[in-house]
Amino acid sequence: MRLSDIMSRMDLTIWPVAALVIFLGIFILIAMRTMKRPGDELASEATLPLQDDTGPIGEPGRN
């Protein structure tokens, strides 16, 4: 008996549905938790790109 025969006889149709629920559920949990995070907790992270030194940039170019 081949693997595909064994798998075919197992009723796996619920697997994709279960996976959908699990993945969606975890995502919703993370999303809910993220939205509940206090804004100041992430304030320093949000400004990280603005903290680096971009070096000399000169004046605005010619028009």
Added chain:
Amino acid sequence: MSEAHAVANQPSGADGAVPAAMDRFTYDDAIVRKFAAATIIWAFVGMLVGLIVAVQMALPPALTWEIGGIRPLAWLSFLTNVEFLTFGRLRPLHTNAVIFAFAGNAVFAAIYYSTQRLCKTRMFSDTLSKLHFWGWQAIIVSAALTLPLGITQGKEYAELEWPIDLAVAVVWVGFFAVNFFGTLARRRERHLYVALWFYIASIVTVTILHVFNNLMIPAGLFKSYSMYAGVQDAFMQWWYGHNAVAFFLTTPFLGMMYYFLPKAADRPVFSYRLSIIHFWSLVFIYIWAGPHHLHYTALPSWASTLGMLFSLMLWMPSWGGMINGLLTLRGAWHKVAADPVLKFFVVAITFYGMSTFEGPMLSIKSVNALSHYTDWTIAHVHAGALGWNGFMAFGMLYWLAPRLFQTQLWSRKLAGTHFWIGTVGILLYVIPIYAAGLTQGLMWRAFDESGLLKYPDFVETVTALLPMYWLRVLGGTLYLAGVVLCMVNMFMTWRARPATYTETVHEAPRLAPTYTDEPDPATELYANAEFGKNLDVWVKGFWHRVWERKPLKFTLLVILSVSIASLFEIIPTFVIGSNVPTIASVQPYTPLELAGRDIYIAEGCYNCHSQMIRPIYAETKRYGEYSKPGEFVYDHPFQWGSKRTGPDLQREGGKQSDNWHVLHFNDPRQVNDRSVMPAYPHLLSQQIDFDGLTPRVRVMSMLGVPYGQAILDGKAPELARAQAKAIADNIIAQGGQKGLDDKKVVALIAYMQRLGTDISKPAPAAAPAGGVAKAAEKH
């Protein structure tokens, strides 16, 4: 490699945990300059080829246009009959050049620039950076040489043959990923900014996609066969194809957006929380969406429904990301009017929103039934590619140019002109092509009052689109003209660079080696059991904040997430037998048919012809019985296609005479004066490589195709020659050309005449003892 030097004072670490040494370091902007230059050069090349293929689609009827007795476009006839320049060979060159060369180099420029700054460290290894750059350019050049030569796997966006695929893996993982993760390991900023998360997801997921979609067995230096066949190959291909869009054209560009937009606007991203949700939505949800490319095909319906549902779920987070981008400009909209960089970014993000609205909409089965195989998909893709990817890249280049070349941008006015010409170009491209897609879809399904197809001749549904195709040429020309302006601006800015670049030395405290996480927040529960209190702490989600500082754990979790999601879809498709019911009458291709199929793949016929009749009345009426999963079990690789510029070929076998095919391949206008198909006269002069069939048949046999005695020395060529002679004799009997016994056209005809015919044959009483050898003798 340039390493930092500890300086005298010993302040506290970046996170304030333990006193750490202060380091001095410089950034490697030379590598960013290289990638930025490559970006604009390949943009020009890729889009020029795009313009050429756009012309090719409308050109054949225009070759005979006459103005005052002169045919002004006749000189372009080489675009319709030169072997190396046919649409089927150039279209993959266009897509590969734009995706992997233009967008790829833009992504690398963004990553190399921003990662160093977000991590406050130089790249891990300058040598790896250079190997990455030159290795990637060598891969692009290899693609540009092999694709016009017809060296291809025949899988969309994964056309490159196995030696180049191996090089991609080495460059991507061995040079790029090692360099990137090494940089993360040496960072001097504890927290990983969200852009880095997007880069991490891109790097690991593209690796997984590339490796598993390209599992093949070589049958020569430039030929291989996919390990998957038919339904499974289609599934893997679109799992790859869709996620290539997700993790090559979306996540790294979102990383670009989350870094360069705040820089250009000089304000932090509107909502960092929303960016976190945006990231996880792509990791958890996007990875599932691939099967929506295969609605109503022979793919099991549960898989395509799953793809549709996950696609629909992407609507909200994608729009959340778009809104997050646009609202980052709150209070700074006055800058948009004056700054070409912000103009590019705003339009790019707007196109991101449009594309991510349209994508889920097109994944709805009933919408997809109309849109699939039409130009609607092409318009959708180009709204994303030209609007989102193109404008993000150009915006970034204009922002980077003065910083990289340490001088002013040569002309802001020219950049502004590029913006407007590009925007008009996009609109002139996509609006007519949306119209073309709708027109085409509606014409295919139109019936007259007597219940017959209103447009039974497929070519009618193509010629109706030609005015729109010419408008696309105009739009594409404008967009390309914008790219030329950008090239000029970049070149002139580079020319004004200082004699020696200033290398700014930066200082940052080294990360303390003894870092400990902040303590978990205290529970507010007091009358509960310990379990309840622990749960309350867990629900507060502080663990996520901890992950955000641990790149290794974060990367492993991303890999785990995309792998589990993929396996949940892939395993049932592969191992449940009922997903691909076998059909007893379906037999392997004969060696000559296999040779013909390889020619079909090499010529890129799948770029215009599908081999998949959907169970839709208008399709079965036009093409015949709908396609069954069991019909493709010997198709390594599958050739279902994704666009019909020509008709479906799944039931082509027996519809036309052999000689009709000869005339058609030699010059399609001989049998259909309105055809836009290229001519393939070289097929009538080039010889079949009979001796090369043995290794090909043997590889197929290794893949499980029952070739029986055909794998023996000399047997496959012998069988192929016999079948070729029979077809050549038939062509002569039909009044056709003599001397085609060993010509490629005969092999291709053998394949065409076989297509879709097995299903109507009686099932063999028992498998022939000699496998395909017996079957070929009977043919």
